[in-house]
Amino acid sequence: MPDLSVNIHKLQLKNPVMSASGTFGYGLEFDDFIDVNKLGGILTKACTSKNRDGNKYPRMAETPSGMLNSVGLQNKGVDYFIETIYPKIKHYDTHIIVNVSDSTVEGYMEVAEKLNPLEKITGIELNISCPNVKEGGMAFGTSCPMAGTVTKAVRSVYNKTMIVKLSPNVTNISEIAKAVEDEGADSVSVINTLLGMAINAEKRKPILSTITGGLSGPAIKPIALRMVWQVSKAVKIPVIGLGGISNATDAIEFLLAGATAIQVGTANFVDPQVCIKILDGIDEYCNRHGIKNVNELIGALEC
Amino acid sequence: MPDLSVNIHKLQLKNPVMSASGTFGYGLEFDDFIDVNKLGGILTKACTSKNRDGNKYPRMAETPSGMLNSVGLQNKGVDYFIETIYPKIKHYDTHIIVNVSDSTVEGYMEVAEKLNPLEKITGIELNISCPNVKEGGMAFGTSCPMAGTVTKAVRSVYNKTMIVKLSPNVTNISEIAKAVEDEGADSVSVINTLLGMAINAEKRKPILSTITGGLSGPAIKPIALRMVWQVSKAVKIPVIGLGGISNATDAIEFLLAGATAIQVGTANFVDPQVCIKILDGIDEYCNRHGIKNVNELIGALEC
Amino acid sequence: MKKFIHDFEVTLNDKISNDCFVLYLKCPVSLPTILPGQFAEILVGNSSEAYLRRPFSIYDVDYQKNELSLLIKEVGKGTLALSKLKIGETLNLVYPLGNSFSIPPGNKALLVGGGVGIAPMLLLSKVLNEKGKQPDVLIGGRSKNDILEPEKYTVYGNLFVTTDDGSMGEKGMVTQHSVFAEKISEYSQIYACGPDPMMKAVAKVAASQNIPCEISLENTMACGIGACLCCVVETVDGNKTTCIEGPVFNTKKLIL
Amino acid sequence: MKKFIHDFEVTLNDKISNDCFVLYLKCPVSLPTILPGQFAEILVGNSSEAYLRRPFSIYDVDYQKNELSLLIKEVGKGTLALSKLKIGETLNLVYPLGNSFSIPPGNKALLVGGGVGIAPMLLLSKVLNEKGKQPDVLIGGRSKNDILEPEKYTVYGNLFVTTDDGSMGEKGMVTQHSVFAEKISEYSQIYACGPDPMMKAVAKVAASQNIPCEISLENTMACGIGACLCCVVETVDGNKTTCIEGPVFNTKKLIL
Ligand SMILES: Cc1cc2nc3c(=O)[nH]c(=O)nc-3n(C[C@H](O)[C@H](O)[C@H](O)COP(=O)(O)OP(=O)(O)OC[C@H]3O[C@@H](n4cnc5c(N)ncnc54)[C@H](O)[C@@H]3O)c2cc1C
Ligand SMILES: Cc1cc2nc3c(=O)[nH]c(=O)nc-3n(C[C@H](O)[C@H](O)[C@H](O)COP(=O)(O)OP(=O)(O)OC[C@H]3O[C@@H](n4cnc5c(N)ncnc54)[C@H](O)[C@@H]3O)c2cc1C
Ligand SMILES: Cc1cc2nc3c(=O)[nH]c(=O)nc-3n(C[C@H](O)[C@H](O)[C@H](O)COP(=O)(O)O)c2cc1C
Ligand SMILES: Cc1cc2nc3c(=O)[nH]c(=O)nc-3n(C[C@H](O)[C@H](O)[C@H](O)COP(=O)(O)O)c2cc1C
Ligand code: FES
Numbered sequence A, B: 001m002p003d004l005s006v007n008i009h010k011l012q013l014k015n016p017v018m019s020a021s022g023t024f025g026y027g028l029e030f031d032d033f034i035d036v037n038k039l040g041g042i043l044t045k046a047c048t049s050k051n052r053d054g055n056k057y058p059r060m061a062e063t064p065s066g067m068l069n070s071v072g073l074q075n076k077g078v079d080y081f082i083e084t085i086y087p088k089i090k091h092y093d094t095h096i097i098v099n100v101s102d103s104t105v106e107g108y109m110e111v112a113e114k115l116n117p118l119e120k121i122t123g124i125e126l127n128i129s130c131p132n133v134k135e136g137g138m139a140f141g142t143s144c145p146m147a148g149t150v151t152k153a154v155r156s157v158y159n160k161t162m163i164v165k166l167s168p169n170v171t172n173i174s175e176i177a178k179a180v181e182d183e184g185a186d187s188v189s190v191i192n193t194l195l196g197m198a199i200n201a202e203k204r205k206p207i208l209s210t211i212t213g214g215l216s217g218p219a220i221k222p223i224a225l226r227m228v229w230q231v232s233k234a235v236k237i238p239v240i241g242l243g244g245i246s247n248a249t250d251a252i253e254f255l256l257a258g259a260t261a262i263q264v265g266t267a268n269f270v271d272p273q274v275c276i277k278i279l280d281g282i283d284e285y286c287n288r289h290g291i292k293n294v295n296e297l298i299g300a301l302e303c
Numbered sequence C, D: 001m002k003k004f005i006h007d008f009e010v011t012l013n014d015k016i017s018n019d020c021f022v023l024y025l026k027c028p029v030s031l032p033t034i035l036p037g038q039f040a041e042i043l044v045g046n047s048s049e050a051y052l053r054r055p056f057s058i059y060d061v062d063y064q065k066n067e068l069s070l071l072i073k074e075v076g077k078g079t080l081a082l083s084k085l086k087i088g089e090t091l092n093l094v095y096p097l098g099n100s101f102s103i104p105p106g107n108k109a110l111l112v113g114g115g116v117g118i119a120p121m122l123l124l125s126k127v128l129n130e131k132g133k134q135p136d137v138l139i140g141g142r143s144k145n146d147i148l149e150p151e152k153y154t155v156y157g158n159l160f161v162t163t164d165d166g167s168m169g170e171k172g173m174v175t176q177h178s179v180f181a182e183k184i185s186e187y188s189q190i191y192a193c194g195p196d197p198m199m200k201a202v203a204k205v206a207a208s209q210n211i212p213c214e215i216s217l218e219n220t221m222a223c224g225i226g227a228c229l230c231c232v233v234e235t236v237d238g239n240k241t242t243c244i245e246g247p248v249f250n251t252k253k254l255i256l
């Protein structure tokens, strides 16, 4: 049995397989299909300072080997999360990391500060890369000063593990990664969705109510892998890789490219058991290749 | 019969369907499969000032609904093009546009200047977005000043139609488009490939000799469509749309998003007759929707 | 209700009209209870183009044979691939999903289906019949060919038909059928599924008569299990997920 | 040579070993002449994962029946999907592609194939036989099961076999076979296709004996028709496309 545990800053994960924010609900939605406790961690859907209704329907469009979404951070706000959702999920024996979003720096700070005391929330993931909100969101993630500012502000009110989730919609993602590392990020998640668009040619209308949306799924895997490779060479903090991961081979590619852990997003929709299959597949790969500790694979790409 | 002709600056195209650079050879490779003269235009593979061997094999990797390539501008140089290739292709009764690349501004200028007198080369496409060369290439396309500089320099020596092909690997593609428009571009092609990477997990090695390569094919269509939509709202010059177009519906989506013409790339590998099928499909769509002139579709998206 | 993921075996792919077919699928284990209005998310394994699962209402259930069936209309790449499935091939289902139609307060109910929207009405009429209720089924279509397997409903109750061209039943839209003029007050609940304009028309009549009305929505879905929030519908209580809190909604709650 | 694109019909999918199968494909029109060493680019229509075409050597041609066949080893997603093709299904081919093996200057030639690399040697041995030449075929494999359809070659010439485990023919690698020790000087040309180390070993012996040697390369390809420049191989005359200027190369021209 290979040792699959990895460390993201202070968090020791049982294994490198986590679920991605916005694609796994609060974990509960998957209880019928898998034992959520087996995962290295779960990233909850975005949590904002106030209730948000999200964008108008339609919010998704299928694309070749992927999908666009424009959910737009729908959630009932941090207070509701603490009062109503947290009690339902705190029994999970895995790291529960809350994805924190907002339109203002103050909003981010408010959410982080309120989450800080929750014992079973062992970390937060700052979403500075959501392409589906008019204000804030991706704007924070596409310039170094903005990314640095929000990271620094949240750092000042949050003392557990803080991961910053980066936007791929930039010329130089390594620079942004370094900016957030400098301001105190403990880890970076690479990548959020790519801004895309879908049109119904017959109706001559955009398919999404928001015209553009975030592209995810296998289609973006080559881009995500490249960015994980670039960022892991640029920063010292651990990188969490995601974007299109659908099977164990994909996951191992991300580890080899430099990711310490991975997240599985859209693939959960296609196969609600995929996270466990990936976990089993990593185990099988390690056994087959005589790898005793999964850390041997991290960044082990031979170029 | 709908009127399918469109204008890109001074060029009147029979129809909006062109073949993309690097995916259609010099047209000759497709003579066995289609009547190349039926196309609106063909974009030749990249032409540089000197002979280039390109990158080492392996140069391609399949990805979900797409592929990565790292050909690296292999060609025998502009003099060879003029002496040996031009005589073989000048019989084509369609616009032949040469894709111009290089590592230096002087190199771009040299190629453009030498091509200027060729009667049947009715335009050039400046490739400031090739991700597969160490020097120049994409670097020219990812900053406004660089993009502006090379455009201006080539403009000073070339007086026919000059299209500039933009890189999608940027935070704000509209800005780059405006920069090249300001410096005299007659049109922009949107988009070149996205920088990606593929790994062989079993061998723990990158698949491409260059580690990273350019992603093309249906996978990138949503991103390309979004960029065409953004750019066409930002500039006044005509936009040529490409990226993942595989059938007539895709092509029409790009026209609706604001493209005056489209290019078909990777899809030619999957179906060497696809350009003609797209052309027929656009004709059929216009007939079915009672569209007399294809220009009615351009930018006709109802948002 | 617990959800399952199983590989079903195709025991029959029955083409019932020009563009509609019924898939009969055998469950490898004992079928769980499936309520009328619930649906399944199908993995289209044999298509190179359909990436996400596709949702379909459960058309009928045969607990004895351990089979369920789906009534599917070919409208695009996924349904095209499904139409080509052969006996013995397997199909992966996540099911049973969503809420379900409620039992009517009184004895009689009217079930209205337009085109392939009729799918959830078969299991509903069967279950209502089993519960001693009297389901009247009204099917509307453009022409005779759109009235799919009408004989299946007469087992459980009365059948009424409208067609736009009058080739079967009464001519006109469903809400123009004489049951609306003559019998509407007899019904304690109305159910509808089909094209949006049809459902709106039915909901309007129901509201005017003060009869509770439930409709089944077909919002596009990515996950079907409440994880993605893509399938929302606006209700008087805010956005609701169609896949968990629907697909069945009381029309009073919807902003139509 | 003119290239074609046609929908072929599968007339047989013959599983000949654990992981190899032969597809027999009927052409809808008259088959053009196909030279030994040429290949086809196949569209894998029944896989959701294989996007680009897959190249395969033409194994055999039957002009009378208007059929060609492909010998395929299952190594990944595309070949897995092809292995499932059934009689009557169609397969789209772009063909015939590439150059071809040259006719040997003298009378005798040695054709060496390793594993599935043997594929182009069947048509070559047939054509050489038709031209009055004497093809000796040497097949190497790990064990007996890797020696695919050996009986097909004996129609056209002598057959020799080596296996790593000695389960068939002589034990050892192809270049350790006694033909190399005893008869090598009789051959006016050597042909090889198979794993890289095998081809290199054969090329080395050929060079040492000053016998012309041609090998067939299997570089990964995107287009197969010279349009993408992805398939290049380094030669003494610079980069050459494997799909147009190959797949057959004289080993003297390659940088091995
Ligand atoms: C809860 C639920 C129950 C359903 N029950 C049935 C059923 O019993 N029988 C049946 O035939 N269909 C049913 N549908 C609709 C069915 O899911 C779609 O027709 C199917 O997903 C289309 O897949 P496709 O790949 O063939 O089409 P695509 O190629 O994806 O699209 C083709 C066309 O169909 C439209 N389309 C796609 N999905 C939907 C949708 N969900 N609603 C409306 N239009 C859509 C697209 O906009 C496009 O114009 C149901 C949908 C839901 C949400
Ligand atoms: C000119 C030519 C002729 C060929 N003739 C034959 C033949 O007659 N019979 C036959 O079985 N195969 C032949 N091949 C190889 C065949 O094309 C590949 O095995 C096939 O494309 C793999 O497809 P896949 O989807 O199953 O594999 P993938 O899922 O794409 O890959 C599976 C594994 O196979 C490797 N692989 C993929 N393509 C190739 C390749 N071209 N060469 C070597 N390894 C590869 C990958 O690196 C990967 O490790 C030929 C190749 C060429 C270029
Ligand atoms: C429906 C949907 C909702 C998402 N919501 C969020 C979110 O709330 N916060 C966030 O940081 N990322 C969100 N994402 C992005 C994913 O977490 C992930 O970064 C992205 O989808 C790429 O990974 P994938 O290709 O594995 O899905 C969402 C993605 C999808 C598809
Ligand atoms: C094999 C290959 C070679 C290419 N070579 C060039 C090139 O020389 N110059 C250029 O501007 N673009 C080149 N491209 C990019 C294409 O022209 C096109 O911009 C890109 O592939 C996106 O379109 P597609 O998805 O339709 O292929 C190349 C693409 C491929 C796949
Ligand atoms: S489809 Fe995902 S929440 Fe309803």
Ligand code: FES
Pocket: D220, D221, D222, D223, D224, D225, D226, D227, D228, D229, D230, D231, D232, D241, D242, D243, D244
């Ligand atoms: S495979 Fe495209 S040039 Fe050879």
